[in-house]
Amino acid sequence: MSKDPFHEFCDELEKQIIKKDIKDHNERIVQLFRNPLNWGRMPENELSISRIEKGKKGELLEFYIKIDSNGIVQKTSFFTNGCGCIVAVASQATLLIEGKNIMDVKEISLEDIKNALGGLPDEEKHCAELVVFTLKKLVKDYNSS
Numbered sequence: 001m002s003k004d005p006f007h008e009f010c011d012e013l014e015k016q017i018i019k020k021d022i023k024d025h026n027e028r029i030v031q032l033f034r035n036p037l038n039w040g041r042m043p044e045n046e047l048s049i050s051r052i053e054k055g056k057k058g059e060l061l062e063f064y065i066k067i068d069s070n071g072i073v074q075k076t077s078f079f080t081n082g083c084g085c086i087v088a089v090a091s092q093a094t095l096l097i098e099g100k101n102i103m104d105v106k107e108i109s110l111e112d113i114k115n116a117l118g119g120l121p122d123e124e125k126h127c128a129e130l131v132v133f134t135l136k137k138l139v140k141d142y143n144s145s
Contacts, residue, residue: 025085028092028118033084038077038094042066046075049145051138055130059086063134067142071102085120086127092116093131106139108132 042064050064059082066075078090114120
């Protein structure tokens with residue numbers, strides 16, 4: 001069954017947009033933006049600690065972490081109203097911190113995230129900076145509780 005001209009146009013347009021996004025960023029960033037991992041707010045009964053921060057462009061970033069009795073991050077998720085790049089960066093960060101001791105989470109750096117993503121354009125650096133800042137504040141909050 002063939003598609004009508006409108007749906008063919010939409011499919012072609014989507015392919016062009018994805019191709020441009022990959023050229024402007026990279027395939028990993030586009031993959032995580034289009035299919036984010038660990039996206040969404042964690043249910044209150046699973047939550048150990050959370051942190052909300054506001055970025056330089058007004059975007060909000062929320063991180064949620066469940067920690068076991070040994071201080072190991074069992075589960076993490078995030079929510080943001082920011083751009084596709086912040087979605088990709090936060091998604092990658094959740095993969096970097098799951099299974100780590102909560103004290104090691106504060107050691108996650110801009111370079112760690114950049115390397116895990118296979119690079120990050122300079123104009124998107126603020127996304128990784130917001131993620132790193134939020135995680136450091138979250139660990140500080142955890143230590144204070």
